[in-house]
């Protein structure tokens with residue numbers, strides 16, 4: 247299929263009686279240069295051999311524009327798609343060649359073995375839930391490459407001290423080195439989104455926190471950034487002795503703490519001592 251042709255996309259949607267659904271963030275990529283750019287970025291970023299199950303997971307394949315790029319890599323691919331009509335199209339196009347997990351990714355990925363990589367042009371409404379859920383699940387995924395709303399990429403890469411530094415920045419940066427690869431203009435999508443987009447690459451850090459520590463980091467960041475103008479002394483009244491033990495100034499605000507300090511505090515609260523002790 248010609249993914250660049252809006253009339254071909256419309257015909258396909260009509261033939262399968264698929265109405266585009268805003269709630270599923272359906273903005274299809276209609277520019278081959280952008281698809282190749284993302285495809286070659288993924289190819290360059292994947293570790294070889296691909297660890298974990300050796301699969302690449304694609305979230306939200308839609309009509310398969312990025313999937314067709316991924317197939318060129320010659321690696322096993324697993325698709326996660328929620329829209330029943332779109333799933334019919336994918337089955338017609340790929341038959342049994344590519345397994346499809348049908349339903350909401352937030353449910354369907356649970357319990358599967360960790361893949362070698364997760365990629366996708368993510369639905370913008372749900373991406374803010376999907377990325378933290380993957381991190382919190384404890385799945386050790388070495389590489390993730392996502393096309394996202396530009397504003398979400400700003401939060402993912404944000405250094406401390408910026409107004410974009412958030413609970414999401416801390417959680418993700420505790421596990422991944424995050425890089426903004428390139429921006430993607432609204433004109434390469436059908437329908438055209440209201441916002442700018444960008445591609446983010448997430449590479450897993452060595453010594454990622456355990457699942458238990460990750461849960462505690464999430465909790466701490468939600469508390470702290472839920473009232474980001476308050477000092478730590480006021481937000482974490484119950485943890486003042488732990489703050490002191492970790493050498494954290496309680497007069498600071500959460501956006502002044504780097505991800506490592508949230509991790510240190512989480513570990514201290516769980517009774518995990520630093521390796522040097």
Ligand SMILES: C[S@@+](CC[C@H](N)C(=O)[O-])C[C@H]1O[C@@H](n2cnc3c(N)ncnc32)[C@H](O)[C@@H]1O
Pocket residue numbers: 269270271272273274275276305306307308309310311312313326327328329332349350351352366367368369370372
């Ligand atoms: C931005 S479109 C990307 C489509 C295609 N990959 C492309 O680039 O042209 C997002 C896709 O994610 C699917 N989707 C939305 N919410 C989802 C969810 N919770 N779980 C799985 N797929 C979802 C949509 O149906 C849609 O196909």
